[in-house]
Amino acid sequence: MKKVKVGLLGLGNVGKGVWKILNMNKDELQKRSGYDIEISKILVNDLNKNRNIDVPRELLTTNFEEILMDDTIEIVVEAIGGVEPSVDYMVRAMKRKKHIVTANKMAIGTNGKILLKTAKEEKVMFYYEASVGGGIPIIHGLKESLTANKIEEVIGIINGTTNYILTKMTLEGLDFHQALKEAQEKGYAEADPTSDIESFDAMYKLSILSSLAFDTMVNIDSIHREGITNIRSIDIEYAKEFGYVIKPLAIVKERDGQLELRVHPTMIPQTHPLANVNDSFNAVFIKGNAVGDLMLCGRGAGELPTGSAVVGDIVSILRNKENISCEFNSKKVDKSNDIKDMDCIQSEYYVRITVKDKPGILGEISTVFGENNVSILSVIQKGKREKQVTLVFITHSTLEGNINKAIERIKSLEDAEKIENIIRIENL
Ligand code: NAP
Ligand code: HSE
Numbered sequence: 001m002k003k004v005k006v007g008l009l010g011l012g013n014v015g016k017g018v019w020k021i022l023n024m025n026k027d028e029l030q031k032r033s034g035y036d037i038e039i040s041k042i043l044v045n046d047l048n049k050n051r052n053i054d055v056p057r058e059l060l061t062t063n064f065e066e067i068l069m070d071d072t073i074e075i076v077v078e079a080i081g082g083v084e085p086s087v088d089y090m091v092r093a094m095k096r097k098k099h100i101v102t103a104n105k106m107a108i109g110t111n112g113k114i115l116l117k118t119a120k121e122e123k124v125m126f127y128y129e130a131s132v133g134g135g136i137p138i139i140h141g142l143k144e145s146l147t148a149n150k151i152e153e154v155i156g157i158i159n160g161t162t163n164y165i166l167t168k169m170t171l172e173g174l175d176f177h178q179a180l181k182e183a184q185e186k187g188y189a190e191a192d193p194t195s196d197i198e199s200f201d202a203m204y205k206l207s208i209l210s211s212l213a214f215d216t217m218v219n220i221d222s223i224h225r226e227g228i229t230n231i232r233s234i235d236i237e238y239a240k241e242f243g244y245v246i247k248p249l250a251i252v253k254e255r256d257g258q259l260e261l262r263v264h265p266t267m268i269p270q271t272h273p274l275a276n277v278n279d280s281f282n283a284v285f286i287k288g289n290a291v292g293d294l295m296l297c298g299r300g301a302g303e304l305p306t307g308s309a310v311v312g313d314i315v316s317i318l319r320n321k322e323n324i325s326c327e328f329n330s331k332k333v334d335k336s337n338d339i340k341d342m343d344c345i346q347s348e349y350y351v352r353i354t355v356k357d358k359p360g361i362l363g364e365i366s367t368v369f370g371e372n373n374v375s376i377l378s379v380i381q382k383g384k385r386e387k388q389v390t391l392v393f394i395t396h397s398t399l400e401g402n403i404n405k406a407i408e409r410i411k412s413l414e415d416a417e418k419i420e421n422i423i424r425i426e427n428l
Pocket of ligand 1: 049301
């Protein structure tokens with residue numbers, strides 16, 4: 001197996017996520033990239049910090065030159081954040097022919113031109129999937145999968161921290177500061193949360209999305225920006241009364257040959273798909289002239305979701321380098337070993353039965369369920385003083401095989417007239 005060495009800049013939330021995923025999914029990543037991916041140096045600020053992660057201390061350095069001058073390191077992952085020294089490090093690394101993966105929207109939003117120009121001049125790859133939407137493959141989506149479209153608008157919840165804060169204020173009545181503290185503890189917020197709550201973070205991300213969607217270079221100065229700090233609980237209450245919910249939206253629309261670019265808290269109908277995107281989830285709603293309406297949704301921040309996008313970019317670089325296309329594995333699935341038998345799936349169930357309205361029938365059926373290890377969550381009876389009544393059971397999670405055995409037995413009960421329906425319940 002070929003080996004590729006990666007230099008990691010930063011071992012904070014994102015850096016740790018990258019380290020964990022490279023260890024957690026080592027075998028899959030080897031198969032998919034054709035390489036054993038090794039992080040051979042990690043740049044940090046403080047060698048003595050307690051990091052709660054099992055990383056050999058000898059990998060840590062505070063000297064960027066150790067990564068820059070090591071010609072065996074082919075890929076540099078930038079997860080430091082901020083503009084400088086990140087931009088300088090990335091430019092210098094590219095000049096030494098190292099490919100770059102970054103999660104840093106601030107660096108791209110302010111210095112995208114120089115970063116992309118350097119990548120082109122040096123003929124190295126520059127990937128930035130994690131810079132917008134954390135784990136959501138939105139950059140790849142816009143650059144590749146949606147490239148057949150003329151994009152008409154992109155509306156997104158693209159900051160996890162502000163979505164988390166507004167969600168907690170709306171659904172749990174938390175105050176602004178409590179909610180912000182929780183978002184920081186969960187690793188969603190930027191080192192300085194002003195960037196999140198005053199919507200600078202979303203502004204950088206919108207500049208990236210709109211540049212890709214509209215084949216242009218959107219300058220951050222063209223984006224109207226408002227933070228969420230003026231939102232009070234009373235606004236949230238009134239929004240509810242009118243059937244709205246307040247969401248931190250980033251919006252770009254092409255109208256009359258011009259781009260509308262804005263980031264601000266916005267009331268949207270409670271029925272809109274974006275209204276139910278809660279907590280740190282991000283979602284991007286796209287209108288394309290061929291695809292129509294499309295929404296991508298997922299975790300927009302946090303160690304593993306962001307690490308997922310970064311590691312995905314590393315694999316893309318390795319595949320492009322080797323010209324490896326992503327194909328189905330030729331190994332055939334062996335039905336007997338690899339596919340779960342339906343009797344062995346685990347689910348909750350809705351069971352509707354028509355029975356004769358006789359004393360004891362409910363007890364009889366419940367006993368049958370119990371004997372077959374099916375526990376009842378709730379039951380209702382519909383119809384009274386009629387010959388037949390309907391019994392509806394909702395079960396706790398159980399094996400499908402148990403339900404099937406119970407149903408066969410119920411069918412044989414004299415007073416059970418008909419099993420009308422059985423529907424599996426997924427408590428998503
Ligand atoms: P973080 O937790 O603050 O970690 C930053 C890391 O960089 C730390 O390990 C720090 O070292 C190191 N560092 C900072 N300045 C340095 C310098 N001048 N020289 C050497 N090392 C330095 O940040 P993060 O949350 O991981 O975010 C990193 C980047 O990813 C940012 O661009 C952010 O916008 C982006 N991002 C973050 C998320 C998220 O969910 N957090 C999601 C998407 C994108 P020490 O540990 O020694 O202090
Ligand atoms: N601070 C950012 C957020 C991290 O809350 O969305 C992900 O970019």
